[in-house]
Amino acid sequence: MHRRVGSLLLLLLLLAAGSSAASDGSSTKPQQGQPSNDVVLLITDTFADVIERQPGPAMVMFMIPDCEACHMLTPHLQKVAANLKGIATVGMVNCATVPSVRTCKAFGVHEFPRLRGLPYADTTPAEGCSKLEGHRHC
Numbered sequence: 001m002h003r004r005v006g007s008l009l010l011l012l013l014l015l016a017a018g019s020s021a022a023s024d025g026s027s028t029k030p031q032q033g034q035p036s037n038d039v040v041l042l043i044t045d046t047f048a049d050v051i052e053r054q055p056g057p058a059m060v061m062f063m064i065p066d067c068e069a070c071h072m073l074t075p076h077l078q079k080v081a082a083n084l085k086g087i088a089t090v091g092m093v094n095c096a097t098v099p100s101v102r103t104c105k106a107f108g109v110h111e112f113p114r115l116r117g118l119p120y121a122d123t124t125p126a127e128g129c130s131k132l133e134g135h136r137h138c
Contacts, residue, residue, distance in 0.1 A: 038081035040091040043099035051089065051118060058089040062104055062114040064096040070113040 063070035081090035095104035
């Protein structure tokens with residue numbers, strides 16, 4: 001159930017951002033996996049803090065610098081972040097850096113890019129889920 005809610009949230013966020021991004025006609029070149037000002041760069045030490053203090057849902061892209069698909073997706077993630085500013089938090093985790101490895105492992109990320117929708121901070125562990133600093137990851 002929790003997985004379905006996260007998937008539905010991610011789909012709704014992408015659709016909302018895609019409809020307004022399609023109307024502006026602008027294109028952005030990939031910036032080698034670097035987030036824009038609207039995309040929050042997350043590491044293990046800041047992940048729970050950033051996600052928990054935001055009032056709404058969050059969408060996080062897990063990536064590595066050598067991933068061509070990640071570079072292709074980055075400009076779209078930046079548009080999503082700009083269109084959803086103040087509504088949802090959009091973040092990026094570079095799984096190739098030491099400060100982010102623990103977060104990537106907690107989410108079970110082994111293929112890139114990986115997008116996850118996080119509807120809210122949930123401090124109650126569920127059976128079969130790992131827990132990272134107050135968040136439940138299934």
